[in-house]
Amino acid sequence: MEENSIFFNIKELEKALIIALEKMRPTEKEHMKKPTPTQMRVVDYILKNIDKEDLYQRNIEEALNLSKATVSDVLNRMEKNGLIERVYNVKDTRSKKIMLTEKARKMHNMNKKRFQEIAKKAKKNISQDEIENFLCTLNKMIVNLKDE
Numbered sequence: 048m049e050e051n052s053i054f055f056n057i058k059e060l061e062k063a064l065i066i067a068l069e070k071m072r073p074t075e076k077e078h079m080k081k082p083t084p085t086q087m088r089v090v091d092y093i094l095k096n097i098d099k100e101d102l103y104q105r106n107i108e109e110a111l112n113l114s115k116a117t118v119s120d121v122l123n124r125m126e127k128n129g130l131i132e133r134v135y136n137v138k139d140t141r142s143k144k145i146m147l148t149e150k151a152r153k154m155h156n157m158n159k160k161r162f163q164e165i166a167k168k169a170k171k172n173i174s175q176d177e178i179e180n181f182l183c184t185l186n187k188m189i190v191n192l193k194d195e
Contacts, residue, residue, distance in 0.1 A: 053188075064165065064169075067165045067168070067169075068161070068165065082130070082154060082158070083121070083124075085111075085113070085117070085121050086121055086124070086125055086130065087155070087158060088111055089107055089111070089118075089121060089122070089125065090130065090147060090151050090154070090155045091155065092107060092110055092111060093107075093131075093145060093147050094147065094152075094155060096110075097147070101136070101144045102144060102145045103136075103142050103143070103144060103145060104118055104119065104122060104143075104145065107122075107145065122145065125151070129148055129150050129151075130147070130148055130150060130151040130154065131145055131146060131147055131148060131151060132145075132146045132148060133145060133146075134146055
């Protein structure tokens with residue numbers, strides 16, 4: 048693969064982000080297991096939609112474009128780690144609402160701060176115009192690849 052290719056550079060950026068995340072240790076509760084990226088997406092989705100409606104597994108599957116098996120596995124691990132609770136729906140006992148715990152909210156806030164620090168470091172010496180152009184280009188590439 049050509050070292051100057053877009054995909055090579057994107058992969059290098061991904062590696063640098065992972066290394067930066069690993070270097071940044073949580074300041075609170077060192078013993079808390081680190082959430083997976085998918086778990087963080089689930090928590091973020093729930094927090095953004097918590098006031099709009101009751102949330103169920105199928106909502107998460109559709110919103111995050113994940114399979115039923117993947118979401119089920121992620122939610123099972125999140126429940127085991129005390130990040131969510133499943134509460135029976137009184138109108139339909141076959142379905143369970145997904146509720147975030149206080150532990151998940153704290154984890155989300157802590158990770159949000161970590162990501163803000165990393166983003167600030169990554170954007171150092173880069174103008175706002177350059178960032179906007181970069182994001183625009185990335186989004187176009189994503190759309191192009193999804194259209195295939």
